[in-house]
Amino acid sequence: MDMKKRVSLELRHRSPSEVLELVLDNCRSSEGRIEGITEEFSNLELLSLINVGLTSVADIPKLDKLKKLELSDNRISGGLEVLAERLVNLTHLNLSGNKFKDISTLEPLKKLPQLKSLDLFNCEVTNLGDYRDSIFKLLPQLTYLDGYDIDDCEASDSDGEGDGVDDEDEEGEDLIFSEAVREKQNESDRCLNGPFSLYRG
Numbered sequence: 001m002d003m004k005k006r007v008s009l010e011l012r013h014r015s016p017s018e019v020l021e022l023v024l025d026n027c028r029s030s031e032g033r034i035e036g037i038t039e040e041f042s043n044l045e046l047l048s049l050i051n052v053g054l055t056s057v058a059d060i061p062k063l064d065k066l067k068k069l070e071l072s073d074n075r076i077s078g079g080l081e082v083l084a085e086r087l088v089n090l091t092h093l094n095l096s097g098n099k100f101k102d103i104s105t106l107e108p109l110k111k112l113p114q115l116k117s118l119d120l121f122n123c124e125v126t127n128l129g130d131y132r133d134s135i136f137k138l139l140p141q142l143t144y145l146d147g148y149d150i151d152d153c154e155a156s157d158s159d160g161e162g163d164g165v166d167d168e169d170e171e172g173e174d175l176i177f178s179e180a181v182r183e184k185q186n187e188s189d190r191c192l193n194g195p196f197s198l199y200r201g
Helices: 003-011 081-086 103-111 131-138 165-193
Strands: 021-023 046-048 068-070 092-094 117-119
Touching: 003 021, 081 103, 103 131
Parallel strands: 021 046, 046 068, 068 092, 092 117
Antiparallel strands: none
């Protein structure tokens, strides 16, 4: 299915301005370009274009509210300037499985002040010896690169802002369980060593 038809289907009789998330994964782009997505999607917060055959993002419209852009498994090798110009509030960008070879091709991302998470898995650029250090130096606004921060700590589902409550609950449950096991063990001992024990000599 081509991208324009898929966009029409995903609208489901809504106006573009009502759509907050648009997932177009695995459809076909025409000549490697984005189609059917316009500035009318003014409230869009997530756009997913995984494995659609893109070679360029030049036709992405201005989407001021877009926060997450998924572009993995395409054939994009550059031209990211347009993202900095049109997606000013982008926080998460996934470029995994594309054709980026040099750190310099990622320089336009410096102009995305809100960018916190960038994924480049399976791009040639990740084979460079000083890849991680170079990216964090180039993009100081980043918190996570390929799911890990500058200290190699893994990102959590809430971007590293755990509240620790679950851990405490689990510890409490473990303690209660241990006490129950001990009580059962004591009961067993009393049965074995009681006055009518079959095991007494």
